[in-house]
Every structure is written in structure tokens, then in C-alpha cells.
Amino acid sequence: MAELENYDDMSVQQKWNILAMVANMYYNSNLTQNQIAERLYTSRSKISRMLKEARELGIVRIDIKEPWERNLDYEAEMKALFQLDNIRVVKVKSTETENIERSIGQVAAYYLDSIIKKDIIVGISWGNTLYHVVKYISANNKKNIPITVVPIMGAANTPIPAHDAIDLAKELAMAYGGEYRYIFAPLFVRSKELKDELLQEESIKDCLELSRRADVILTSVGSVSYKSWKGFLNEETLQGLESIGAVGHIGGHFFDIEGKELGLSINSRIIGLSFQEIKGCGQTVCIVCNKKKSAAAVGAVRSGVVNTLIVDEFSAEGMMEIAK
Secondary structure, three states, X not given: OHHHHHHHHOOHHHHHHHXXXXXXXXXXXXXXXXXXXXXXXXXXHHHHHHHHHHHHHOOOOOXXXXXXXXXXXXXXXXXXXXXXXXXXXXXXXXXXXXXXXXXXXXXXXXXXXHHOOOOOEEEEOOOHHHXXXXXXXXXXXXXXXXXXXXXXXXXXXXXXXXXXXXXXXXHHHHHHOOEEOOOOOEOEOOOHHHHHHHXXXXXXXXXXXXXXXXXXXXXXXXXXXXXXXXXXXXXXXXXXXXXXXXXXXXXXXXXXXXXXXXXXHHHHHEOEOOHHXXXXXXXXXXXXXXXXXXXXXXXXXXXXXXXXXXXXXHHHHHHHHHHO
């Protein structure tokens, strides 16, 4: 098609006709850009530019039908209140926990799929919310992508082992057909000296080094007032944390409503990434589906650790009420 050589000098109608033809070949006939270029005696880069122009002019309209509804008004408000790169506020049909967890699981799985690439390193923390997200991914998103999933913290010794970072790392990796690593150590140890000694173990040291290079970290947020660590930290400790302004924790690091990490003695006994190391990750995705964790979510976002938030609209309401 020699006239493509004069494409820049064509009338608007002529360009429109050619762009529509190229778009039909690409989107409806499923020809590759190389195949179209060969048929029209031009370069692949020119076809790529023409497809982009077709989208910009509205000749091609891509309508993505997400399997859920988003509250776009809340998303706009949340972006104005918090410094977030990405946010998804999910509409839910009822306040039932099961319904919210299912909707959040779908959205988180869909979002993760959109950013997962070959050879990516995914760090993961622990908790009930992440358990439901990973279970949804495992049941619905079987793929074959060579990724590596690694815990960002030692074992939290939760009452339900499947909620711990070790099990979650394995299940998420298997869902994508990737690899996983373990940190064979508890999250908190009895002394700084023991921590320093354990960090000399090659398996622990190598796993933590890998987690520091994570491209994406998946986490939820624990709430002090909601007692989401009840059974791991005793009631007296939890009350003590509340009394000094703690609202939540990520990866064992407790912070206040402004997102400032609290200088607790247990910080020196944590086996896992530091608060600053988590903050240094390219993208930390925090998933929240419980309004009782709204204060913890506000602190997490304000800390700068979280730059992508996936949240149900009830929890988003709670966050906005606190922040305004």
C-alpha cells in the first residue's frame, strides 16, 4: 500500500479510513503488527504509531469490564487526602465479612495480575486478609510465570498457620507457577544478640536479602484496637501499645496515626525487613477489608510505606472520617 508513504499529507477522512482499516486488522482479525506492516509495505513502528493514533482519535475504544464496581467518588476523595500512586475502592453489596473478603480478593487478584511480570520478586507479609486474597488467586489464577515469592518477615506464630507468611509465600508462588523461599525463624526473638546470631545463618540472610530486592510487597495492616494480634501479644502488651498511641503494624513494626514508627524495644528483636526497607520497595500494595482497621490503614498510608491501597468502601469511609 504505497499511499502510506504520503500518510502525513492525507486529509482527515483519508487518515480516518486507513486508521480504521489498520485497527480492524489488529483488533478484529488478530493480525500482529509485523503482519500488518508486511501487508501494507511499511514498518512495524509506523503501525504501532497508527494504532496509538486510532485510540487517541476515538476510532478504537477499549472498554475494560472489571468484575466488580468501584466507588470512583471515594477514590477521588482518598487521592486528595492521602499520597497514593494507585487506589481501588471496591463497592460491596452487603456488610457481611464473607462478601467483602470475596470482593477484595477478586480486585486484589486482578490488580496483581496486571503488574506481575516474568522474573519479578514479590514480598509478602501475613494475616487473614492476605490469606483470602491468596486463596482466591490460587483457585482462579493458575498461570505459568517464573516469579519468586518471599516472606518479608519471620513466622508470626499465628493460631492458624495458613495465615502466616511462610504458607502464603508458598501458595502464591504455586498459583503463578513460580518459586518461593522461607525464613526459618520467628518474627520476634528473645534478644538482640540472638537476632544478630540468626542473621548470620545463610538461609535466613539470603532470604532477607532477596526480600530487600522485592519489586512488589503485598501486605495487609494489623490493628491494635481491633486486637488482630490477640493470641500472639498478650492483653497487657496490647493495652500498653494503645496507651503510647500505636494504631497499627506492618511486618511487626508498630506506628501511630501519623504513620511514625514507634521506638519500641521489640524493634531490635525483629527478624524481617525494617520499616525503612519496606518503604524503599518500588510498590507496596496494602489490602484492607475491615472498617475496624481504618485507623491502622490511615497510619499505614501516612507512613509512606504504602503507595497502593485496595480497600472496601466501608473501610474507606472510616479512613476519610479519621483524616478529615
